[in-house]
Amino acid sequence: MSLGNLIDGRAIAKEVHAETNSRVVALKAGGVVPSLIFIRVGEDPASRVYVGMKERSAMKLGIRSETVVLPNETAEAELLDLVKQFNDDDSVHGILVQAPLPSHIDETKVFSMVSPAKDIDGFHPVNAGKLMLGEKGGFVPCTPGGVHELLIRSSVSVEGSEVVILGRGNIVGKPMAAILCQKKVHSNATVTICHSRTRNIARYCRSADIIIAAIGVPEFVKADMVRPGATIIDVGVNRVEDPSHEKGYRLLGDVDFKGVQPVAGKITPNPGGVGPMTIAMLMRNTVLAAEQQAVNFKK
Ligand code: GUN
Numbered sequence: 001m002s003l004g005n006l007i008d009g010r011a012i013a014k015e016v017h018a019e020t021n022s023r024v025v026a027l028k029a030g031g032v033v034p035s036l037i038f039i040r041v042g043e044d045p046a047s048r049v050y051v052g053m054k055e056r057s058a059m060k061l062g063i064r065s066e067t068v069v070l071p072n073e074t075a076e077a078e079l080l081d082l083v084k085q086f087n088d089d090d091s092v093h094g095i096l097v098q099a100p101l102p103s104h105i106d107e108t109k110v111f112s113m114v115s116p117a118k119d120i121d122g123f124h125p126v127n128a129g130k131l132m133l134g135e136k137g138g139f140v141p142c143t144p145g146g147v148h149e150l151l152i153r154s155s156v157s158v159e160g161s162e163v164v165i166l167g168r169g170n171i172v173g174k175p176m177a178a179i180l181c182q183k184k185v186h187s188n189a190t191v192t193i194c195h196s197r198t199r200n201i202a203r204y205c206r207s208a209d210i211i212i213a214a215i216g217v218p219e220f221v222k223a224d225m226v227r228p229g230a231t232i233i234d235v236g237v238n239r240v241e242d243p244s245h246e247k248g249y250r251l252l253g254d255v256d257f258k259g260v261q262p263v264a265g266k267i268t269p270n271p272g273g274v275g276p277m278t279i280a281m282l283m284r285n286t287v288l289a290a291e292q293q294a295v296n297f298k299k
Contacts, residue, residue: 005261005264005265005266005267006266006267006268006269007150007154007156007231007233007266007267007268007269007273008154008269008272009146009150009268009269009272009273009274009275009276009277010272010276012149012150012153012154012276012277012280013146013276013277013279013280015153016149016277016280016281016283016284017057017060017061017280017283019284020061020280020283020284020287021061021062023287023291024061024062024063024287025062027287027290027291027294028062030294032290032294033062033064034062034063034064034093034094034286034287034289034290035063035064035065035066035091035092035093035094035290036058036063036064036065036066036092036093036094036095036096036120036286037065037066037067037068037086037092037094037095037096038051038054038055038065038066038067038068038096038098039067039068039070039079039082039083039095039096039097039098040067040068040069040070040098041069041070041071041072041074041079041097041098041101041102041105042070042071042072042101042102043072044100046237046239047098047099047100050098051067051098053279054096054279054282055067057279057280057282057283058283058286061283063283063286063287068082070082072102073102074102074105076104076105076106076109076110079097079101079105079110080109080110080113083095083097083110083113083114084113086118087113087114087115087118090293092118093118093286093289093290093293094118094120094285094286094289094290095114095115095118095119095120096120096121096282097110097111097114097121099171111123111124112124112125116138116139117289117292117293117296118289118293119139120139120142120282120285120286120288120289121139121141121142121282121285122138122139122140122141122142122145122175122285123141123170123171126138127139127140128170128175131175131178131179132178134182134183134184137292139285139288139289140175140179140281140285141171141172141175142278142279142281142282142285143171143172143214143235143274143277143278143281144172144175144176144179145175145179145281145285146274146277146278146280146281147172147176147212147233147235147274147277148176148179148180148186149277149280149281150233150268150273150274150277151186151210151231151233152186154266156210156231156266157209158180158186158187158188158189158210159185159186159187159188159189160188160189160190161189161190161209161210162189162190162192162207162208162209162210163180163189163190163191163192163208163209163210163211163212164192164194164204164205164207164208164210164211164212165177165180165191165192165193165194165212165214166194166195166201166205166211166212166213166214166215166220166221166254167193167194167195167213167214167215167216167235168193168195169214172212172214172235173193173195173214174193176212176214177191177193189210192204192208194215195215196215201225202224202225205221205225205226205227206225206226206227207227208227208230209227209230209231210230210231210232210233211225211226211230211231211232211233212233212235213232213233213234213235213236213253213254213255214235214236214254215236215254216236216238216254217236217238217254218236218238218240218252218253218254219252219253219254219255219256219257220236220254220255220256221234221254221255221256221260222256222259222260223256223259223260223262223263226260226263226264228263228265229264229265230263230264230265231264231265231266231267232255232260232264232266232267232268233267233268233273233274234253234254234255234257234267234268234270234273234274235253235254235274236252236253236254236255236270237251237253237270237275238251238252238253238254239251240252251271253270255267255270257269257270
């Protein structure tokens with residue numbers, strides 16, 4: 001079946017999972033079971049779904065995972081203590097604290113408490129700094145890492161291209177820019193970050209070879225903002241109330257897919273584009289963490 005101009009995130013994620021699986025098998029043959037802890041605070045419905053998907057993915061790959069669910073009222077100090085316990089536990093290779101956290105907890109503090117060696121999210125300042133400096137050996141955040149892998153594996157030429165990133169968040173926009181402007185193969189792009197205070201975003205979008213939308217506004221990117229032939233990556237997951245829908249809401253991306261697909265050269269579907277890649281990169285980072293810790297243990 002021809003997918004036309006669609007970038008098939010599910011198929012590409014499967015490729016990455018197959019590679020990760022071989023590494024899991026090798027680790028296990030050496031007596032190491034890669035192991036991952038999820039910490040979820042409160043009952044944010046989207047976080048429950050995301051953590052559930054990550055758990056299932058880990059299980060399929062033979063990665064041991066455990067989820068700790070804490071009540072919404074959990075004190076920041078208690079959460080920091082728990083993270084520290086897992087930092088000190090040699091049988092745990094990766095720690096993920098699902099965002100968003102309740103407003104009384106300082107997310108930055110929590111992400112900074114995770115040992116950089118176990119920070120498979122790539123949110124610790126040490127890993128963020130390594131990415132910024134182009135240093136090897138750190139962890140790259142999963143969503144922008146997944147978008148980069150999607151571009152590479154669907155033969156989108158990144159080098160020398162003009163990339164517009166919509167959104168300047170720490171989880172997607174900023175690390176995405178850092179990845180794409182590295183002086184490296186598959187990077188070397190000219191990157192512009194647009195955000196809520198950017199004047200005339202459409203003007204930047206129209207000159208872009210690649211648009212990466214992570215702005216959190218449903219169907220923000222319209223056909224008239226897209227240069228014909230451009231590559232469009234939709235990172236957005238927006239819950240929009242819809243009483244006619246069984247669940248009472250619908251999930252919409254940041255791209256008006258129906259309008260944009262005919263104009264785009266290549267485009268990610270949503271769902272089925274970036275989402276599966278985020279999980280694939282998380283599993284890959286977990287295995288990388290286990291490999292690095294196993295080597296350090298032997299030293
Ligand atoms: N919330 C939304 N995306 C992410 C992510 O990549 N990692 C964590 N920990 N929380 C998230």
